[in-house]
Amino acid sequence: EETAFTVTSAAISDEFAANTDEANKKYLEKPIAITGVITSVKGTEVIIDNIVICSLLKPDSTIKEDQKATVKGRFVGFDDLMGELKLDQCFIIKN
Numbered sequence: 296e297e298t299a300f301t302v303t304s305a306a307i308s309d310e311f312a313a314n315t316d317e318a319n320k321k322y323l324e325k326p327i328a329i330t331g332v333i334t335s336v337k338g339t340e341v342i343i344d345n346i347v348i349c350s351l352l353k354p355d356s357t358i359k360e361d362q363k364a365t366v367k368g369r370f371v372g373f374d375d376l377m378g379e380l381k382l383d384q385c386f387i388i389k390n
Contacts, residue, residue: 296326298367304331304344307380311373319373328367328388329380333360341366341385346378349385358387 300322307329310318331343336358339351349366358364368385 298328299325301328301365302330304329304347304380308344308346308378311375311380312378315373315375322370323372325370326367327370327382328365329382330363330365333358333362333364336360341387347380347382350381350383351385351387355387364388 307318307322307327310321329343329347331347333341333343334345335342339354341349341351341358341364343349343364343366347366349368365388366382366385367388368382370380371383372381373379374381
């Protein structure tokens with residue numbers, strides 16, 4: 296599927312901090328690619344810069360913490376309480 300947006304984790308986080316409703320309208324249910332540093336890998340869950348939670352389609356043993364990566368997935372929501380962005384159907388694009 297064609298990527299609708301390519302952003303850094305900091306840039307998209309700033310957009311949601313500035314105006315959650317507008318950012319949701321822009322990104323919700325769209326395929327996006329987010330670049331950042333992997334801060335956690337647990338099975339099929341990868342966390343980028345402690346704010347982007349990605350559910351991978353399948354585990355990827357080649358990805359490691361502290362590695363810069365771009366994750367592509369479908370944006371499914373923003374948790375304003377935790378300040379987290381959630382993506383599903385994700386896969387890693389090697390940088």
